């Protein structure tokens with residue numbers, strides 16, 4: 351019984367979290383754009399996704415692979431500027447079909463935004479967004495960038511995965527005993 355991590359991100363923070371988690375629990379890590387990223391080869395899945403413009407960037411891939419994802423144990427970690435909140439849960443709900451959402455354990459992580467790494471047009475959009483954002487902290491983050499990367503924040507995800515690995519092993523032992 352095996353699991354794997356599939357991530358979608360653009361500027362490196364989701365990948366960094368995926369690699370930290372992969373190292374901590376000994377699971378392979380795939381960028382969803384890799385040709386070898388095939389979720390049907392695995393029994394449980396850890397999905398990692400950045401949030402861009404209020405949506406999970408993994409949403410189209412998840413929809414395309416819906417039949418494969420449904421029924422497998424899944425953990426989702428999102429990576430965003432915003433911290434855990436109702437608003438963020440809403441962005442996640444709006445990105446996934448409800449049948450998938452109901453089967454997923456979600457944990458929100460905070461990422462990084464380095465203005466020197468984004469295009470000109472994106473910087474302009476972020477600046478306009480910052481002018482319209484009523485929250486002063488979020489507005490400053492949009493305008494100046496931020497770095498909330500924190501390796502210790504993967505701990506709850508690591509614990510969930512260890513639980514999944516334990517469950518899978520127990521299931522296998524039960525099966526072996528019954529045959």
Ligand SMILES: Cc1cc2nc3c(=O)[nH]c(=O)nc-3n(C[C@H](O)[C@H](O)[C@H](O)COP(=O)(O)O)c2cc1C
Nearest residue numbers: 359360361362363364400403404430431432461462
């Ligand atoms: C164009 C753009 C739009 C973003 N939109 C949001 C957003 O709607 N909500 C949010 O909390 N963070 C937003 N962010 C912040 C990203 O979620 C954050 O930088 C994340 O760490 C990016 O992940 P990545 O490095 O894996 O691409 C946005 C960042 C960019 C560049």
